[in-house]
Amino acid sequence: MVNKNRMNRVAAAMAAAALVSVAVPAATAQAATAPRIDLKVLVVDDGGSSVEAITAELRDTGVPYTRVQLGGSGRPVIDAGFLSDTVDGRPRAKYQGVVLPNENPFGEGSAEMAALAAYETTYGIRQVDAYTWAHPGVGLEYTDNGGFSGQLDGTQAAVTAAGKAGPFGYLGGQVAFEDNSALVPESFGFMGKPRTGYTSYLDAPVGSGRASLVGEYAHDGRSELVVTFGYNQYQQQFRLLARGIVDWLTQGVHLGQSRNYFAVHVDDVFAPDARWNKELNCTPGDYACAGGEGKESTIRMTAADAQYAAQWQTSKSFKLDMLFNAGAGEEWKTENGGTDALTAQLVADRAKYRWMNHTYTHPFLGCVQNTTTTPWTCVKNAQGAVQYMSRADISAQIRDNNNWAAAKGITTDRTELVTGEHSGLKTNPQQPQDNPNLAGALADNGVKWAGSDNSREPVQRAVGAALTVPRHPMNVYYNTGTNAEMADEYNWIYTSRAHGGSGICEDNPATSTCLPAPVDANTGYLDQIVPQEARTALRHVLANDPRPHYVHQSNLAEDRTLYPVLNQVLDTYRSLYAPSAPIVNQTMKEAGVELGRRAAWDKALAEGKVTAYRIGTAVTVKAPSGVVAPVTAPNGTKKQLLLGTADFGTAYAGTRSTWTGPELLQSVVTLKLPS
Helix, strand or coil, X not given: CHHHHXXXXXXXXXXXXXHHHHHHHHHHHCCCCCCEEECCEEEEECCCHHXXXXXXXXXXXXXXXXXXXXXXXXXXXXXXXXHEEXXXXXXXXXXXXXXXXXXXXXXXXXHHHHHHHHHHHHHCCEEEECCCCCCHHHCECCCCCCCEEEECCCCEEEEXXXXXXXXXXXXXXXXXXXXXXXXXXXXEEEEECECCCEEXXXXXXXXXXXXXXXXXXXXXXXXXXXXXXXXXXCCHHHHHHHHHHHHHHHCCCEECCCCCECCEEEEEECCCEECCECCCCECECECCCCCCCCCCCEECCCHXXXXXXXXXXXXXXCCCEEEEXXXXXXXXXXXXXXXXXXXXXXXXXXXXXXEEECCCCCCCCCECEECCCCCCEECECCXXXXXXXXXXXXXXXXXXXXXXXXHCCCCECCCEECCHHHECECECCCEXXXXXXXXXXXXXXXXXXXXXECCCCCCCCEECCEEEEEEEECCCCCCCCCHHHHHHHHHHHHCCHHHCCCCHHHHCCCCCCCCCCCCCCCCHHHHHHXXXXXXXXXXXXXXXXXXXXXXXXXXXXXXXXXXXXHHHHHHHHHHHECCCCCCECCCHHHHHHXXXXXXXXXXXXXXXXXXXXXXXXXXXXXXXXXXXXXXEECCCXXXXXXXXXXXCCEEECCEEEEEECCCCCCCCEEEECCC
């Protein structure tokens, strides 16, 4: 009887599935002539920075696109056949949006522009003019009629009421144009007064009035998003608008998704860090500091620093990740009278932080180092083979740290690990491969996510069964505890020999730029270094980059050099964005999962294995088995289940999005858009 009932339930489910498979097409059969619109963007590229910026936004958020390079030999001709065809008896628009360098990059009377205009009109496709000038052809008055043309550095633009109600509702309102240097022009553009058919989304003051920088021009059955200033993919004014440009272009329905991520790892918690020496211009106690013997000094948080960290987190509604070396802390305790107020305070506040294993005593887990040479080298045995730390010793470093934490009631995710100095992973040029014992030790301890240095390895890769998670280093130095020490070391690295610096910047002009003059020893850190580092970190936040940032416990000690940078990042962000687009503070595991999904998605797109289209209010997405798809859709969108529907995705920045795959007994993702 039990088996019979089970079979009846299975039969009922299969019958329901059959009904669903019939019902979904039937729902759209009422509009049999509704075209199929493929979820892909056409980019016509003139090689300019503005088109490249929009292309980067599409690429980095997972939106499929086809790029036609205007100057390319043998490029396809953009005609009716290139833009549309018929599939299964239904008209198909091959592109859901068109990005052009300007309103007509082909020239007056062009057959290609005529084909695009007819295509956009027929299928309701939108067009972005990446950068053009203010004139009646794009719905604007000439600039000599209440407008402006010229340098826009420092311009305080604002999202209009129509922009907030439309594609830029996720912004707080203000869009300030970058002005990072008085010596370098950074942005040029045009501001024009709207004419009939033009709706301004972003404007700025001109004289006693205002004029538009971004707006929608509706004419002849078509819609163009007109941008009248130049930009590149890294400038903040573009980064703020990028999400809205894509959402406007795709009418809020597209493959790909975007978030603004920020996580900060504090390495070496419980351990002391060696201190920079201003006279020697190196760090006694660390490798290669001539004359440093006997001049060693360390930086370590105090209990008061720990209390401040907890209070700061609460005040900023932001959680830090504490990457700890318990054994190094125990050694410090033994060498300092057997008591440790810092550890006691952090353990008491353990629930206020996220914790991650950073190994027990922070040893170098790669090859055995010979530090008598500069640079250091890997020790080799008599047969010439490199000697490495053993699997057992690496495993003990991971295990002992986890066990110490468990005994203190500290919760960790044992699948996460960041080794000291990212050691064990390859370190060019001295150790061009991973320690061959590392992967086994990670597996022995269930580690699936291993932190790596994004400046050396920006791409996620496998280490045995584990995957790396690249981390952005923040330019707040591990070996400095005061603002003055930070300024001194910064000057040593970034000034020429003539200015008393190391000349590293002179010797490596491709990767480093020398400062025109040293920063002030007393005020330079807060006045010059902090704004620069905050801009760099914020650029990552606004670029849909899930990689965490890392600093060191020394930056929470003494002058607490980290907080001015974090305050500027968080305060600036929250002034720029509406509450609908909060910063996403992920765990390292979550960042690793995100990076892995993106890699699989990008591979599927590159291999042409994704099919996605919209017919009326129905969206269909099919990807290879095991590959989940990033999809963005309007509020009110439902996902088809085996029986019934469910709300699709999670809310962010005024839309809903998620990584999604087919449900039980389904082979495709089916979404129902709101009417």
